[in-house]
Amino acid sequence: MFKTPDYISNLKPYIPGKSIEELEREFGLTEIHKLASNENPLGHSPKANEAMSKAISELNRYPDVGSVVLREKISDKFGIPVENIAVGSGSEGIMANLLRCYLCEGDEMITSEATFIGFQVLARGRANKTHYVPMSRKTYKFDLDGILDRINENTKMIYLCNPNNPTGTIFTKKEFGDFYKQVPEGVMIILDEAYFEYANAYEEYPNSLLYRYDNVVTFRTFSKIYGIAGLRAGYAMGHSDIIKTLMKAKLPFEPNTLAQAAATGALDDDEFLLKSVKLNSEGYEYFKAELAELEKKGALKLIPTYANFIMLDLFSEEKVNTVNETLLSRGVIIRPLKPFGLANCIRVTMGLMKENQAFIREFKKLF
Numbered sequence: 001m002f003k004t005p006d007y008i009s010n011l012k013p014y015i016p017g018k019s020i021e022e023l024e025r026e027f028g029l030t031e032i033h034k035l036a037s038n039e040n041p042l043g044h045s046p047k048a049n050e051a052m053s054k055a056i057s058e059l060n061r062y063p064d065v066g067s068v069v070l071r072e073k074i075s076d077k078f079g080i081p082v083e084n085i086a087v088g089s090g091s092e093g094i095m096a097n098l099l100r101c102y103l104c105e106g107d108e109m110i111t112s113e114a115t116f117i118g119f120q121v122l123a124r125g126r127a128n129k130t131h132y133v134p135m136s137r138k139t140y141k142f143d144l145d146g147i148l149d150r151i152n153e154n155t156k157m158i159y160l161c162n163p164n165n166p167t168g169t170i171f172t173k174k175e176f177g178d179f180y181k182q183v184p185e186g187v188m189i190i191l192d193e194a195y196f197e198y199a200n201a202y203e204e205y206p207n208s209l210l211y212r213y214d215n216v217v218t219f220r221t222f223s224k225i226y227g228i229a230g231l232r233a234g235y236a237m238g239h240s241d242i243i244k245t246l247m248k249a250k251l252p253f254e255p256n257t258l259a260q261a262a263a264t265g266a267l268d269d270d271e272f273l274l275k276s277v278k279l280n281s282e283g284y285e286y287f288k289a290e291l292a293e294l295e296k297k298g299a300l301k302l303i304p305t306y307a308n309f310i311m312l313d314l315f316s317e318e319k320v321n322t323v324n325e326t327l328l329s330r331g332v333i334i335r336p337l338k339p340f341g342l343a344n345c346i347r348v349t350m351g352l353m354k355e356n357q358a359f360i361r362e363f364k365k366l367f
């Protein structure tokens, strides 16, 4: 009927894993553990709830266009001026806006294969060319030298995800420093730090905010450790010119009133964050201990993680399918990684301890 550009017609939408409701319906299960989307199993802070409850009475009014209260709170928390902070409907919403604002005809992007699928969908939804640099199948880390090699006169943006979803791996301070020195000033680096709060405890992790480079835009989210994925709120930090452009071009009323309020409240609760990081570390120790024997026998490889999920290489797509289907039928939802280009691997979010135990119990039966 109406002509759409080929890159839109050919777009494959993001397909999320099975939902709890789908599984309940399909298998008639009552106890389901969703370890598939890297959400916070503890829910969210009561302070987010309090702030939302207050905001409910104002839902007849439009949200604050400038999200001033939320941006000031982010500014206080990270010691970054408000003019360097943009907000939007999830970090993906801001990323979409950034691509719309800055990609001109003929501009190209570079990223790695096996990185955040949301970015890949955004990239494929543009007429611009994106280069996907292969990733080492041994370390599952970004090949930063390979990315540097692909830079040409048309390169406008490089997308990096640290820690990377779905591998959980990071590039270190030294690796980032060496890489950054070789990126031309006119190339924008999108640094996606959706799992920053989990990774930041590690000495070798480069918190990109500490560098304050003019061509680096840092993306963070309220969807992961803050536990309000359903509300859609994220933030980006970077040079004031870029932020001004993002704030000017975003949909005027994003994030919505409840998202702005909940995110503002959530930022007040460091205790909740600490509790979440602690639960996550305990989950990781548990998984490592429980899977060590299978790893020694050569049945799998656990990729060391810096985030709230682990990736397991099961060495065959067939095994991944058996594991996934069996776990689903027993009420455990994990993420097979074929859509990310890693058909031999699964990703498991660290959940509550009883959820981790349910995964281990059912998973081990399959070996």
Ligand SMILES: Cc1ncc(COP(=O)(O)O)c(C=O)c1O
Pocket (backbone or CB within 6 Å): 037, 038, 089, 090, 091, 092, 093, 116, 118, 161, 164, 165, 192, 194, 195, 220, 221, 222, 223, 229, 232, 233, 234
């Ligand atoms: C690396 C990464 N970036 C961004 C997002 C999405 O964040 P948001 O919910 O803020 O759009 C995710 C969610 O899975 C992610 O893994």
